Amino acid sequence: MPHLLRFYSGEGKPTLLSRQDGEVAPVELEPGKQEDVDFSEKKACIGYRAPEGYLPCVNKAINVSQCPACNYLDMSKAYTVGDFSGYPSLYEEAKKEEYCLYLAGFGEDIIKCGVTRKERFEMRMREQGADFGCIVATYTGPDEIYQSEHALQYKFNFNNAVRMAEKMRRLVFDKNTARENYSSAVELVRSSGVLPDFIPNIIDFSGHYPRMTSPNLTYSVIGEILGAKGEILLFRSQGGREFAVNMRTKTGHFFERK
Template sequence: MQIVGYDAGSDAGLLVSEGDSLDYVALDPGTELAYTLGERHCAGTVHEDSHLACDAERAPYCRDHQYTWVCARCTGTCLKDEMDCHEDHAVYLAAFAPDVFKVGVTRRWRLETRLREQGADRAAHVRTVGDGRLAREIEAGIAETVSDRVRVPTKRRGLHRAVDGDAWTALLADFDPLETFAFDYGLDLVDRPMSETIATGTVRGTKGRLLVLDHAGSTYAVDLRDLVGHEVTAGRTDRDVQSSLGAFG
């Protein structure tokens, strides 16, 4: 078996292949995960509900199977042969606890889904425009003062924190939001989870790409992307992992 993909949205889950078949393992709170990670190599590709394997060493994807979303690099000048983003796009601001903010763009109908995929704690929809080119142009202007990228380790460090409301309010003072969002991922954390790459434990929940697991008396935050490409066997891992002080109480 191999972990070949994941969903970081509201229906979070892992895509696990066995041969050319695929299983979707939901990451609902309370789910017991019991996989032992083995060697890691390219996850291949999924095509028409079947998995095409690849044994290239590079993970999670080799050069033949990696995909770069060209629109993510757009700043208003289309990088494709022909512009094809002719639908309403939303420009948004997102907050990640305690005080990290970013600007982003998505198709209007995907706005809430995209915010959950990123693990945003709060967000504000600040503009709607008729195509992606104009949205990226506006985003590039805002990105002169607000970051357009927040990395997973930064998000992990704030998992147990709340958003600084004063800082968020101050940021929005320069905008006139069309709507605002507040998300609760139900993680109920007091302390910061430890960073680890495991697929064994009781699922506490997910927040964007971060899977929060309780295992052996400690709580861990796992980047789902770090699981992709691993061969897995059924059964709980017996690998030694760092334990929190609470595990010895």
């Protein structure tokens, strides 16, 4: 059975990146088509991502999505928290890249402050399932930006991360209220003087995701694929009911596509 390493949708189609018989390949779920995907209870470490690709767990750890050893080796930490330990060549490259500090809005009331490479800003918003996004500052290299991120989070009580459960609860929201609250947060930062002055360019990402009316939480997929919002897979049953699957909880599980 294929082993789910990662679910992503920022590039368009909902995709299950999986490993089977030592080969890593994407499994795309086509919006508008019927799918029947069942996830087993069996779970094993996904291994870790390195410059040469996704490598398997050397410990063959089970009952865990990613073991501590693979988590330490995973190069994604360089991009999520600026930890380049073990990857000095990545750090040398990063020092030349342009980074951005952003605010991401989820639903009506959650504002996250985060960091990404500027060229990946819009992709990063869609990967997270953000409804609104705005760059509030840019930096060359990763050395200073994470300090600014922490300072902004502390001063304005912005989220450092958004739990999947919170995102699931905000699949349906009042868009006008959400935009008003998000715009107020951006203006609060701009007018505070904490960062160099900037002209806000607020981007509405909500149109990238399927519009839901009353989604129900479920744990397997059987029905018409509607799309995804970040790591939330959305589909409609034959009876017309809407369902949402938290795909982050499926990472490390084995699955069968019938």
